[in-house]
Amino acid sequence: MAKKSQKIKPKPKKKTEPENKTKLTPAENKKQKKIDSMSFEDKLWETAELLIGAVSPSEYKNIALGLMFVKFISDRYEERRKEIEKETNNPKSEIYCKTEEKRKYWLNLKDQYSSKGIFYLKEGDRWSDLKKIISTEKNLGIKIDAMLDQIEKDNSSLAGVLPKVFSGAPIPNDNLQQLVELFDSITTHDHSKDAFGRIYEYFMRNFSKKLGEKGGEFFTPESIVRLLVEILEPYQGIVYDPTCGSGGMFVQSYKFLKAHKDENQNTKQGISIYGIEKKNEVLRICKMNLAIRGIESKNIVLGDCFLDHPHSKLKANRVLANPPFNLREWGYDKLKEDARFQKYGIPTPSKAGGNYAFMEHMLYHLDEKDGRMGIVLANGSMASGGTEGKIRQNMIEDDILDCMIALPTNLFFTVTIPACLWFFTKNKDDGKTRKRKGETLFIDARKIFTKIDRVLNELSEEQIEQIAGTYRSYIGEKGHPKYKDIPGYCKVATRDEIAKNNYVLTPGRYVGAEDIEDDDEPFEEKMKRLTTEYAKLSEESAKLDKEIRKNLKEIGFEI
Structure with missing residues (x-):
């Protein structure tokens, strides 16, 4: 049953509530008090949920993420506009202007914004313009859709990206007004791109939870993405994701690059991203997510990586993906002769075949010299x-x-299927890492997790570092301790060992049992203590048995 839309009154700036504001109901007041005690991200989400009312999560995600995107690009535009105004008033600047007419020319010159990676917004299409009309505009949804349409026309890279769904959404005009006011509380400035990106990601994560299995189509939990990226180390070259969803693999790759910008200073750094997304709605979310973080998305395209095969000639230095699990209908009938599946074999039209089809597709696009891949x-x-x-x-x-x-x-919000990570490399003797021909590292990380609620686990930063550090030791990376096998956790196996296990790759087969720590208690003393404890337990058990028999006899059930 759809929940009724509720109006949540914004907290007053003054101590007294304006007379024309209606009071909250007791239920709304209780909810508002709970919201007031939350973190900023939680507060945004919970308040927005109340305002959105009967709108389904699949519709709501477009409304919320679309509004946040407009807020972000508007703030960035206003920042740049202030910079231009300052430059035009500076006699030492190349664009110094003596007249107001000339200053207006520079302020409204599109190239002054696009050259800095900022979207150009005409007067009437900015967040500040939206704020001016929300209290008087009777058809706010229509107005917002018109704004988004004009923004797309003025910025070709956004063509077909923005969600023009507001006029048709079943949300009251007053509630949409309050939603705009709510998102207006998100502040951005020169160094807050990451903060805004975190809020955007927080909303995507929550939408993924709400949408269940469908939510997994566009969002992979951050801790899994981080582990993939920390092991693959995308310092330079082309990064490719054939099922890119909301672009999390690319965002994390850029974060990795930023975090390690002072390392390997003798190595050229910088990546180009290429991706494919099958669903247009998810592609829009991806492009907005990347744009918020200033990441170019011109090579992220719509299509089926199997049947359409965009980027068919691409060879990438790093390939990483979280493709749909067990996809039976991957295109077997049309792709039996395809070059991607000739080297290792053509997968069957089955759930298992879908997993291997994704693997082979990715391997096909891997650079022969230094290509590394994670799936x-x-x-x-x-x-x-x-x-x-x-x-x-x-x-x-x-x-x-x-x-x-x-x-x-339980790392995923949407599925409970146990998962694993596969890592491939085209060159185990690249001169940069330890020569490890004929070897494969197995890590059993099933017991390494942090519980975040009753049903969900995640990998903490320290746990990610532990697992990635084990891999880095294995490849002999400088600054990491020499690798050694740890029973129950990690083991380097040869091809012969894998062959003896019928090529089954379950890490538990190789890492063995975990060592049991010795408690240093002498054997004779331990046995004496244990037998004494056993005697006491046996005596207590006999007494309990006697008491139970007595009670049963009293109620007519003698044994």
Whole structure:
């Protein structure tokens, strides 16, 4: 049953409530008090949820993310406009202006904004213009859609990206007004792109939870993405994701680059991103997500990575993805002769076949010299038999499998299927890392997690560093301790060992049992203590048994 839209009155700036404002109901007041005690992100989400009322999560995500995007690009525009105004008033500046007419020319010159990676917004299409009309405009949804349409026309890179869904959304005009006022509380300035990006990501994460399985189509939990990126280390070159969703792999790759900008100063750094997204609605979210963070998205395209095969000639230095698990309908009938599936074998039209089709597609696009790849798959992929088992054997014999990681359960918001990470490299003797031909690292990380609520786990920053650090030690990366096998956690296995296990790649088969710490208690003393404890427990058990029999006899059930 759809929940009724509720009006939540914004907190007054003064101590007294204006007379024309209606009071909150007791239920609304209780909810408002709860909201007031929350973090800023939580407060935004909870308040927006109340205002949105009966709108479904699939519709609401477009409204919320669309409004936040307009707020962000408007703030960035206003910042740049102030910079231009300052420059035009500075006699030492190249664009110094003596007349107001000349100053207006520079302030409204589109190139002054686009050259700095900022979207150009005409008067009437800015957040400040929207704020001016929200209390008087009777058809606010129509007005917002018209604004978005004009913004797209003025910025070709946004063509078809912005969600023009406001006029048709079942949200009252007053509630939409309050939603605009709510998002107006998000402040941005020169160094707040990351903060705004966190809020945007927070909303995407919550939408993913609300949408269930469909939410997984556009959002991969950050801790999994971080682990992939920390192991692949995308310092330079092309980064490719054939099922890019909301662009999380690209965002994290840029964060990695920024965090390590002072390292490897003798190495050229910088990446170009290429991606494919099958659903237009998800592609729009991706492009807005990247734009908020100042990341170019011209090579992120709409299509099916199998059947449409955009970027067909691409060779990437890093390939990473969280593709749909167990996709039976991947295109077998049309792609049996496709070059992507000739080297290792053609996967079957089955759930297992879908997993291997994604793997082979990604391997096909991997650079031969320094290509490295990471993919998230369902655990069943590690032991699939038949045709897929033979494909896996061929990959192992080609010596491209570098590392396997078994993940803990309940990391995903949308599925409970246990997952694992596969890592491949085209060159185990690249001169930059330890020569490790014929070796594969197995890590069993099933017990490494942090519980965040009753049903959900995540990998903490320290846990990500632990797992990534194990891999870096394995490849002999400078600054990390020498690698050693740890029973129950990690083991380097040879191709012969993997062959003896019928090419099954479950880490638990290789890492063995965890060592049990010795408590240093002498054996004779330990046995004496344990037998004494056992005698006491036996005596108590006999007494309890006698009491139970007595009670049963009293109620007519003698044993």
